[in-house]
Every structure is written in C-alpha cells, then in structure tokens.
Amino acid sequence: MDSTNQKVSASRKAKRKTYTPLSAAIDVEACFSMLEGRWKLVILFYLFGGQIQRFSDLEKRVTGISQKMLAQQLRQLEADGIVERTVHQQVPPKVDYRMTPWGQELCPALDAMLKWAERREIHTLKR
Template sequence: MKKSDNHIKYTADAAAQAVDQALKVLEGKWKLSILFYLFDGKVMRFSDLERAIPEITQKMLTQQLRQLEADGLVGRTSYPEVPPRVEYRLTEWGQALCPTLDSLITWADHRPK
C-alpha cells in the first residue's frame, strides 16, 4: 500500500484483503437488512427492528446488533427507564456505507441475464 496525493494505492493482494475484511464486517444473514432499516439517520428501538424483520429471532437480532456495534457501524443508546428503552442508529462510519451499498445494488441490477 502506498499513499500519494491523499489517495491510497493498493496492490492487487492488498486490495483483495481490504475488500475481504470489509465483507467480513457485513457477513451475517441479517446485518444488511438491519443496516438498510437504519439508513438515512433512522433511530429504531429493538422492538421496532423485530417488527420490521419478522423472520429474525430475538437472539439473532441481539447477536447481529452486537456485532455491528462492535465493528463500529451501529451505535446503541440505553435509557434508564422502566421498562428499559434501547435505541439503535448508524454511526457516522456506518452511514458512510450507504453510497457503497447503493452502488452494489446498481451493479447487481446490471447483471447480464
């Protein structure tokens, strides 16, 4: 990897590794669905996400949210109320992923039939 003119130039191997690492962050059956529900600055409670993705179990939703939080894509805010209220939102870094995923959708739409 070389840095010049504020751009990082990757070798083919370094580029492949970087993309592989990025894909590992997004790996998981429900992560992309969760991210798409939270795009555009949306804030959702755990129960809202459960309703939005009815096929997901509570355990799986918890796991996926924890992984997204650990990877820095999702922020979690817990309020000391009864019953407890927890809200999820994308971090700035998570929100920056939106144009990339939009590009992937466009790319996939142009797949030869």
C-alpha cells in the same frame, strides 16, 4: 505553531493508502466479513438515512429473526463501529439503535452494488 500542526495533521489524513491487488482484495474481504450474516444487511437498510429504531421495532420489521440473533447481529455491528446503541435510563429500559456516521457511509456503496447487480440483469438479457 498551532496552524502548522493542523496543516500537517490535515495532510496526513488526506494521504491515501496505496493498494496492491492482494492488499485490496484482503481489505475488501475484511469489509465483507463485517457485513456477513443472514440479517446484518436487512438491519442496516432499516437504519440507513438516520433512522433510529428501538430493539422491539427492529424485531417486528426483520421478520423471521429471533431476539437472540437480533441482539447478536446488533452487538457485532456495534463492535465494528457501524451501529450505535443508546440505552435510556428509564423503567422499563429503552434501547435504540442508529447508524454511526462511518456506518452511514456504507449507504452509497451498497446502492452502487444494487445498481451493479441491476446492470448484470440487463447484460444477461442481451445474451
């Protein structure tokens, strides 16, 4: 009985959502809204590839961002399940951030968008 339940669960997970043009546009827009904001993508690129960054390190690397804005952007990314925050119980407290496995899956999608943008430049030059 256990193996049957596992097979049924696995087949349910494998089932893909069927999109209409409208539902696809709505879902992609929801994805973009999670990444919306002046600093979120910059923060994500510093965290891709399994990088673990302390708050202070991100603050130094993301030039021009205030502490308040960095904290706000990280909280939003954490709430959306893209970034994981770890608080180490020590004095002074140490807080670091890393991508969740689901968040790390954004990397190939953003790489594809970069390549797409490069192709636009090539098409523009051909005109």
